[in-house]
Amino acid sequence: MILTRGRCGLSGCITHYLxxxxxxxxxxxxxxxxxxRISGIYFPVSFLMITxxxxxxxxxxxxIIDSSVWLTVVFTFDRFIAICFQQLKIKYCTMKTAxxxxxxxxxxxxxxxTFLYFIYEPLYIFNSVPWFCSIKSIFYTSPAWTAxxxxxxxxxxxxxxxxxxxxxxxxxxxxxxxxxxxxRLWIQSKGExxxxxxxxxRKKSIILLFCVSGNFILLYLLVLVTFLYVRIARVSxxxxxxxxxxxxxxxxSGFMLQLLSSCVNPCIYAGTQSKFREELKLxxxxxxxxxxxxxxx
Numbered sequence: 033m034i035l036t037r038g039r040c041g042l043s044g045c046i047t048h049y050l051x052x053x054x055x056x057x058x059x060x061x062x063x064x065x066x067x068x069r070i071s072g073i074y075f076p077v078s079f080l081m082i083t084x085x086x087x088x089x090x091x092x093x094x095x096i097i098d099s100s101v102w103l104t105v106v107f108t109f110d111r112f113i114a115i116c117f118q119q120l121k122i123k124y125c126t127m128k129t130a131x132x133x134x135x136x137x138x139x140x141x142x143x144x145x146t147f148l149y150f151i152y153e154p155l156y157i158f159n160s161v162p163w164f165c166s167i168k169s170i171f172y173t174s175p176a177w178t179a180x181x182x183x184x185x186x187x188x189x190x191x192x193x194x195x196x197x198x199x200x201x202x203x204x205x206x207x208x209x210x211x212x213x214x215x216r217l218w219i220q221s222k223g224e225x226x227x228x229x230x231x232x233x234r235k236k237s238i239i240l241l242f243c244v245s246g247n248f249i250l251l252y253l254l255v256l257v258t259f260l261y262v263r264i265a266r267v268s269x270x271x272x273x274x275x276x277x278x279x280x281x282x283x284x285s286g287f288m289l290q291l292l293s294s295c296v297n298p299c300i301y302a303g304t305q306s307k308f309r310e311e312l313k314l315x316x317x318x319x320x321x322x323x324x325x326x327x328x329x
Contacts, residue, residue, distance in 0.1 A: 034315060040307045048130035049107040050301055056100040056138075057294040064093045064291055083154045083162035090165065091149050098141035098188045100294050104248065105192045106133050107301075108241075112199045116206045144187065147180060178263075185259045189252040196248055200241040207238055243300050251293035254286035 034040065035051050042050070068089055071080050079085060110130070114121045123129075151171045154162030171177045261267070267279065302308045 034308060034311045035302065037311070039311055040302075040305055042305070042307075043125070044127040045110065045125045045130045048127055048134065049103065049110060050298075052134045053100065053103045053107065053301065054298045056096060056103055057298055059096045060093075060100055060291060060294040063089070063096055068093055069291075077163075081164050083152065083165055086165040087149045087152045090152065091145050094145040094148055095142045097290065097294070098145060099138050100297075101188050101192050101248075101252075102137045102141060103134065104244070104297060105195050106137055108196050108199050108244070111241075112203045115203050144184070148184075151177065172266075181259075181263070185256070189248075189256055193249060193252070193256075196245050200245045204238050204241060240300065240304055243304075244297065247296050247300060248293060251289045251296070253289075254282070255290050258282050258286045 035042070035047050035054065038044075038047065040047070067080065071078065080089065110125055110133075114125050151167055152165040153168050155164035155166045157163070171181070261282070
């Protein structure tokens with residue numbers, strides 16, 4: 033809501049990306065945490081656990097998580113273009129382009145994960161109603177499903193890993209080269225003791241990029257390790273009731289960190305903006321000011 037007001041000193045293009053990331057991350061919290069995790073723990077027998085609904089929830093969860101990840105990638109690419117290619121920036125870094133890229137990412141994420149609907153079968157059938165979702169055994173033996181599982185994990189998170197590291201490395205390299213040249217010119221004209229605000233801003237950009245890359249890699253690393261373990265060791269994803277099982281702990285820890293990533297990125301991108309923090313203070317103080325006025329009256 034703060035970003036959509038347009039008072040944070042950000043361009044329309046950046047605002048589009050940040051708002052889309054915030055929305056997708058909020059949807060992750062609603063679908064994957066509330067309707068999937070919390071409902072499964074506290075309401076284990078509800079219409080959400082009927083097999084077709086359960087399968088649809090799985091597709092929706094993965095589609096939204098993929099959207100969240102790839103929106104981070106395309107925003108990183110947008111910043112890479114803006115910093116490293118000044119001429120291309122004029123054509124690419126626009127609100128119209130941002131809207132098209134965001135729509136394309138969300139559409140492709142939905143299409144990619146639609147196939148997951150067909151990997152589940154009922155755990156049991158009661159009164160002709162199929163309940164819960166169990167992964168079909170053919171998912172682990174069929175070459176087609178094996179290929180799909182590899183493609184699924186390569187596209188998220190392996191490829192985003194590589195792209196974010198590559199783009200941020202090139203961006204940081206470009207900033208450092210530009211800083212050295214600017215620093216030499218600055219010393220010649222202003223003297224060595226004078227600070228350059230532009231160089232300070234670029235240093236903040238480098239710290240921001242390192243935080244984003246490190247956060248994404250650390251929080252998605254366990255998901256990647258779990259996938260490699262399942263495919264290389266030829267074991268199945270955990271679906272039993274022994275919650276002390278090491279496979280269960282590995283699998284669920286990966287999911288926990290993956291979902292946590294959706295909370296951290298908006299804080300990194302928006303919280304590092306000084307004007308955003310100022311607007312946030314105004315939003316937080318607004319109801320308190322009204323309460324104080326009521327008491328004074």
